[in-house]
Amino acid sequence: MKKLSLLLASTATALTFSTAARAADAELTVFDWAGFEDQSLIEGYVAKHGQLPTYAFFADDDEAFQKMSSGFKADVAHPCSQMVSKYREADLIEPWDVSRIPEYGNIAPRFKDSKIFADDGGVWFIPTDYAYTAVAWNTKDVPEADVASLNVFKDPKYAGRISLPDNTDDVWSLALLATGVTNWTEVTDEQFAAAAAWLREVHPNVRAYWSDPSELSQLMASGEVLVAWSWNDSIALMREENFPVGFQRTAAEGASSWFCGYVNFKDAPGNEDKAYDFINAWLDHGSAKGLLANFGYAHSNDAAMAAIPAEELVAADVNPIDGTLLAQTPIDHAMRERMLEEFELIKTGF
Template sequence: MSNPTRTARLLAGAALAALAAGPALAQDSDLLVFDYSGFEDPGFHPDYIEANGASPTFAFFGDEDEAFQKLQSGFRADVSHVCAGSVTKWQESGLLEPWDTSKIDAWEDLNPELTGQDVTTGAEDVYFVPTDFGSTAIIYNEDDVPAEDVASLDVFLDPAYAGRMTLPDNVDDAYALAYLATGVTDWGDVDDAEFEAATDWLRQVHPNLRTYWQDPAELAQLVSTGEVQVAWAWNETYPTLTEIDFPAGFQRTAEEGSSLWLCGYVNLASGEGVEDKAYDFINAMLAPTSTDALLTEGYGQANQAAMSEKSQEELAASGLEEIDAPVLAQLPMSQELRQKQNEAFERIKAGF
């Protein structure tokens, strides 16, 4: 399976940076979507095309920091893709205006674990509408690693695997793991003691790591060659390895649980396009007509009603089946906590 993966989100590099200043293809000029490369796939928004005769116009960024800086510098777009951890920063900067959830057809069908609220109440302004998500859990070599060894996230502290483990070079994913390992399943109200416990856990894990992986292609290579036997990994790595007949296990039901990353769209206050078409686009991304295309590329869809139509076998093939274990949803967090995590993670990676 060839995926426009989260690799493009984090490490698109110079090629995407060259595209970021302007649209890739001039299509429907009434809506400019600022996005990760790959999400211009017409299969992700067929209802928009049916309603408007063409896809929106897309412009691309390499990562969210780049996108934020460009928007702060005056680049204008109507909506932007962003992952949940960045939303608070974008909102507090004044870049966003709230969505009118009464215009989002699937709003009451969204998975409440991904919205972080009861979507039926409409009690607060909504700045982030989740559209796509994935799981993060333990990938391991079933031939060499007994299942009982990955029954707990403390496998990352096991000296038997020292030098043969890896974590993502991504602060949100790393801290999601550390919070789970230290008993926290909701990072929305983490206190100082919980933050310090998670940080200490990551500091203990650091000497056991071979490396911090930076993209799924690198991770798949590390695991398939035997250099790494245990990894904290995005779900897309699992089908990548099984397709080459590698004996990969994907442990989402460790005692302490696993996490869900999620991304979605924000409504940019600077947008000069047709506002109704922003809602056409969000509705298309969340429509059942887009579910299969997203799953084929390794993404879950936030429309819980549409996802419930898929069999557990279909979902399991992508590492997205229902599980009976704790799940930490990587929802928006306070900017203060995000900054603390960033600073601590950089110190840990530097050996301090």
């Protein structure tokens, strides 16, 4: 596993300097989540070019899009699926030439089945990684029965001891699931209102809205937080430190699944050939092992995943589950903006 101290250092860099770059190969700038400047994900690139690309970091998808649309320059970036249409509509990206990406055919079809990702104009998005957002809980102090339902976040017993993500997509996936919605591409006004009301009811219980996995890990390790809505990597960090944490992906109302990948910017400043070397290294089978070991995430390349023993997938909580999943696929822009604005109001107590 990636040591907690290393991820904390990466996160601190990202939060302090935002888009300040970690300089390496000046001919390729990668705009990425903090912590993803990990050689195990792109061994082929380093073997060919002798160093990592230059990395710049962001803390969430909305921040990344705002910076790119405001003129920040990078060659490739790592958004999650629901953001791709925004990059396309802003005319910031160009299609990938998949004839130059041999492993593209091994990416699971479920990650490519959208005209937002691929259409007559080409392939706009290369999916690379996926995982879950579900209930993390302190197994020493919280009975497993308490996390059998997402209503644990409303339980007065845990007032001031829960944490939710400071992330529009994840927090609304929770609220929608908790109020009976499993497909967020068709949310009615009534369903939106019910989910917003649920979040407002939960808000007084929230100790903190976490912004990155290391922050959540610290909150839970300190004992301040007992229950959280979490990604897999927070779980991996805590388990590495032998913290007693569980990951409930089969609560009665369900859990959320998401996937991310890379887009290729138009008029990028770097070397286009190196952008393809980068994505080909990411899709290599060795990357799947590094992704699972260092982040607790699964890889979009089905052939690469097939080479990983099933018990390792179970241990990382990325094995398939029987239960309800809300897939964080692209949604209508107007609805997502509405979610973003409403969440900001909720966080400030309105």
